[in-house]
Amino acid sequence: AQSVTQLGSHVSVSEGALVLLRCNYSSSVPPYLFWYVQYPNQGLQLLLKYTSAATLVKGINGFEAEFKKSETSFHLTKPSAHMSDAAEYFCAVSEGTSYGKLTFGQGTILTVHP
Amino acid sequence: DAGVIQSPRHEVTEMGQEVTLRCKPISGHDYLFWYRQTMMRGLELLIYFNNNVPIDDSGMPEDRFSAKMPNASFSTLKIQPSEPRDSAVYFCASLGFGQPQHFGDGTRLSIL
Numbered sequence: 001a002q003s004v005t006q007l008g009s010h011v012s013v014s015e016g017a018l019v020l021l022r023c024n025y026s027s028s029v030p031p032y033l034f035w036y037v038q039y040p041n042q043g044l045q046l047l048l049k050y051t052s053a054a055t056l057v058k059g060i061n062g063f064e065a066e067f068k069k070s071e072t073s074f075h076l077t078k079p080s081a082h083m084s085d086a087a088e089y090f091c092a093v094s095e096g097t098s099y100g101k102l103t104f105g106q107g108t109i110l111t112v113h114p
Numbered sequence: 115d116a117g118v119i120q121s122p123r124h125e126v127t128e129m130g131q132e133v134t135l136r137c138k139p140i141s142g143h144d145y146l147f148w149y150r151q152t153m154m155r156g157l158e159l160l161i162y163f164n165n166n167v168p169i170d171d172s173g174m175p176e177d178r179f180s181a182k183m184p185n186a187s188f189s190t191l192k193i194q195p196s197e198p199r200d201s202a203v204y205f206c207a208s209l210g211f212g213q214p215q216h217f218g219d220g221t222r223l224s225i226l
Binding site for chain 2: 034036041042043044045046049090100101102103104105106107
């Protein structure tokens with residue numbers, strides 16, 4: 001069975017600082033991995049996805065994530081935080097050969113201070 | 115592309131009433147998913163369809179919950195009778211070949 005663990009339910013950074021949101025996964029087959037962002041009162045928006053191509057994946061809004069099989073990790077980073085990055089971030093895994101059924105982590109709320 | 119459209123955006127009703135949530139997926143997408151989001155349990159997959167056929171309903175909490183997809187452009191999630199513990203945000207998402215899931219803005223359901 002697949003599972004996702006996001007380390008840290010809340011992360012707080014200053015504007016301009018590095019953003020690092022941690023995600024570890026468990027999967028019995030090569031996984032597809034995703035990061036989604038959720039702004040208040042909105043649905044989830046895809047930031048980036050890993051689909052067994054390059055291990056360093058670049059997404060929207062300056063975010064990127066690196067797939068590390070040996071560590072079963074898929075951490076999300078952004079070199080310089082912006083106030084507009086404040087939101088909740090979800091890591092998700094999909095097993096198998098399709099983009100189908102997703103299992104989500106519990107989410108990490110990112111706060112950005114001026 | 116109008117995206118995934120959910121209605122209503124907000125629903126407040128009394129315990130025991132029937133609740134119907136609606137979803138219009140993105141045209142051409144052949145998968146449709148229903149999720150529930152709560153503070154305690156996070157995002158849970160309730161059920162998903164492929165080509166209008168339910169594939170996995172193992173996440174549906176009880177017999178009070180039912181979902182249908184009568185055609186490729188419409189799905190409903192019903193709760194009958196509703197209970198206060200059903201209060202949550204319910205999301206619909208759709209997916210097409212080679213694409214990730216696209217989410218609607220959700221229905222915020224409050225059962226009094």
